[in-house]
Amino acid sequence: MDQDQKIVLTRRVVLISGTFSAVVALLLILNFWHMKHNEPLESKTIEALVERLASEPDNEELKEEIRSFDLLARKAYFTSQWQVKSGTWLLLIGGIVLAVSLKIYTDLRSRIEEPEKVTEDLLRARANSQYWLMMAGGLILGLSLVAGFLTNDYLEAYQEMGVATESEQQEGDVEMIELFTGQPDTTGDAGLEVSETKNSEVVSETGTGQAPVEESLATATEIRFNREDFKKNQATFRGYMGQGVSYHKNIPENWNGSTGEGIKWKVASSRPGYSSPVIWGDKLFISGGDTQARVVACYNRHNGQLLWEKEVSGIQGSPAAPPRVTDDTGLAAPTMSVDGNRVYAIFATGDVVAFDMNGKQVWGRNLGVPNNHYGHSSSLQVWDNKVIVQYDTNSSGRMLALNTSTGETIWDVERPVHISWASPVLIDVEGKIQVVTTADPYVSGHDLETGAEIWKVEAMMGEVGASVAYGNGLVFATNEYARLVAMEPKAGAEFTWEDDEYLAEASSPVAYNGLLYTATSYGVLVCYDALTGEKKFEKEFNNGFYSSPMIADGKLYIVDMRGVTHILKADASGTIIAEPEMGEGGYAVPAFADGLIYLRGESNLYCIGK
Numbered sequence: 001m002d003q004d005q006k007i008v009l010t011r012r013v014v015l016i017s018g019t020f021s022a023v024v025a026l027l028l029i030l031n032f033w034h035m036k037h038n039e040p041l042e043s044k045t046i047e048a049l050v051e052r053l054a055s056e057p058d059n060e061e062l063k064e065e066i067r068s069f070d071l072l073a074r075k076a077y078f079t080s081q082w083q084v085k086s087g088t089w090l091l092l093i094g095g096i097v098l099a100v101s102l103k104i105y106t107d108l109r110s111r112i113e114e115p116e117k118v119t120e121d122l123l124r125a126r127a128n129s130q131y132w133l134m135m136a137g138g139l140i141l142g143l144s145l146v147a148g149f150l151t152n153d154y155l156e157a158y159q160e161m162g163v164a165t166e167s168e169q170q171e172g173d174v175e176m177i178e179l180f181t182g183q184p185d186t187t188g189d190a191g192l193e194v195s196e197t198k199n200s201e202v203v204s205e206t207g208t209g210q211a212p213v214e215e216s217l218a219t220a221t222e223i224r225f226n227r228e229d230f231k232k233n234q235a236t237f238r239g240y241m242g243q244g245v246s247y248h249k250n251i252p253e254n255w256n257g258s259t260g261e262g263i264k265w266k267v268a269s270s271r272p273g274y275s276s277p278v279i280w281g282d283k284l285f286i287s288g289g290d291t292q293a294r295v296v297a298c299y300n301r302h303n304g305q306l307l308w309e310k311e312v313s314g315i316q317g318s319p320a321a322p323p324r325v326t327d328d329t330g331l332a333a334p335t336m337s338v339d340g341n342r343v344y345a346i347f348a349t350g351d352v353v354a355f356d357m358n359g360k361q362v363w364g365r366n367l368g369v370p371n372n373h374y375g376h377s378s379s380l381q382v383w384d385n386k387v388i389v390q391y392d393t394n395s396s397g398r399m400l401a402l403n404t405s406t407g408e409t410i411w412d413v414e415r416p417v418h419i420s421w422a423s424p425v426l427i428d429v430e431g432k433i434q435v436v437t438t439a440d441p442y443v444s445g446h447d448l449e450t451g452a453e454i455w456k457v458e459a460m461m462g463e464v465g466a467s468v469a470y471g472n473g474l475v476f477a478t479n480e481y482a483r484l485v486a487m488e489p490k491a492g493a494e495f496t497w498e499d500d501e502y503l504a505e506a507s508s509p510v511a512y513n514g515l516l517y518t519a520t521s522y523g524v525l526v527c528y529d530a531l532t533g534e535k536k537f538e539k540e541f542n543n544g545f546y547s548s549p550m551i552a553d554g555k556l557y558i559v560d561m562r563g564v565t566h567i568l569k570a571d572a573s574g575t576i577i578a579e580p581e582m583g584e585g586g587y588a589v590p591a592f593a594d595g596l597i598y599l600r601g602e603s604n605l606y607c608i609g610k
């Protein structure tokens with residue numbers, strides 16, 4: 001290639017890279033301007049539809065339209081974030097190519113000039129033109145990069161509303177300020193035992209003493225319950241150990257929330273929430289929350305009488321204003337846990353609180369407002385004097401165990417994962433309890449006593465919402481835009497089988513009698529052979545599923561978004577037994593007791609049975 005051909009080639013590269021950089025820069029600046037003048041994740045169309053819903057509260061089509069608009073707005077917003085990030089890198093690459101090709105082009109042009117024609121004025125003009133060209137290009141590049149990075153940071157401002165999220169750790173990461181320390185409960189974990197615990201003053205890490213919000217008597221009797229007690233109650237999200245299987249019998253199959261058929265009682269929730277009810281003995285608990293207050297309510301589960309409702313307050317470090325959350329998550333999405341002595345709740349503010357069974361607040365602490373663009377929704381798990389908190393946020397992957405008596409930290413581990421909305425599940429492997437969690441990119445098992453990682457498998461991606469299932473010695477994990485996988489819960493484990501046809505967005509799978517059931521947000525319920533992954537049946541319904549399938553009395557119960565409960569035989573036949581309606585939208589998981597089922601709708605709590 002001769003000199004003239006090189007000049008022509010480099011001039012084309014200059015023109016192409018310059019045009020490319022200018023177009024990308026312009027798009028980034030326009031995107032930045034648009035994002036700054038339009039509130040993210042908000043829409044006047046949705047606001048107008050919500051105002052209309054206030055006058056038409058029973059309009060199910062309108063509710064579905066609002067959900068659809070909201071989903072489109074969120075997907076469009078996060079797609080825009082990805083485009084800005086990609087555009088920033090493209091602009092940087094284009095700018096580098098432009099600068100290099102421009103330098104080569106000017107060098108080639110200078111070599112072919114005849115010396116007698118290169119005057120001082122020509123050299124000065126050439127230098128000036130190069131100077132102003134580089135200045136203009138650098139200015140455009142700089143403005144575009146600044147716009148791109150500012151746009152990427154906009155979500156954090158949206159999330160926090162001026163409230164600090166989490167303190168920096170001394171090592172440079174996130175630190176959780178210990179509000180409570182004290183003596184851990186040292187009683188055993190087997191059988192029904194009675195131990196004496198004292199509510200002494202608790203001391204923070206800074207050395208400042210702080211008493212519990214409502215200090216109980218100096219000496220209190222605490223009962224330690226065994227596994228059979230937990231099987232008799234529905235103490236956590238998805239029941240015993242969080243595995244989605246109930247051990248109760250004679251569960252109802254027919255009801256109608258609109259006509260009252262089969263409804264034993266129905267009460268309105270005082271505060272909204274997507275958390276599921278939990279049961280211990282004769283008491284049923286739900287949580288709720290809005291921008292005014294976060295509450296825990298206790299009902300007599302036999303007649304629906306409100307026994308007590310307590311507002312969560314007086315917690316050191318709790319934000320003055322709650323963080324921004326989306327409507328389909330809210331401030332009270334996580335399901336509580338109960339152990340017969342206390343009931344434990346967590347909210348999107350980062351507040352974790354414990355009440356005794358009579359409604360007295362025993363302890364409370366704030367873990368730092370979670371850096372979560374939808375709102376925190378991981379439910380609590382309780383076992384052996386420990387409240388397990390999965391706290392995976394945009395800032396860090398983290399899991400804690402808190403002492404049920406005092407709220408002090410028993411262990412706190414960081415994990416190499418991204419944000420997750422899934423909940424911890426307990427499994428028994430050769431007599432040792434593991435805490436199994438799923439997040440992008442790992443499904444992992446941790447020792448309940450120490451929090452130490454036992455195993456992990458890279459399997460997930462994206463926004464993980466479904467918790468794992470466990471059965472036949474296998475852990476099952478799934479997520480939309482990822483895959484469905486089965487694995488043994490041990491170090492070095494690999495996939496036993498995997499599938500990518502039907503993937504859940506929020507609904508958690510359940511394993512039972514050698515079968516695995518999973519449901520999608522677009523209304524398909526699928527059954528697999530748990531050991532091989534062979535598909536046994538698929539059922540398509542009119543509405544999608546956010547609630548998770550539950551097994552009770554040899555039947556599968558799953559509530560769709562319209563509040564219809566689909567009841568099938570818990571086998572490989574796919575036989576539908578009944579499809580009773582609640583009469584309002586449903587997102588929570590059912591709770592069961594002998595002869596009864598409890599459902600939480602968008603506005604009301606139902607007890608179904610004779």
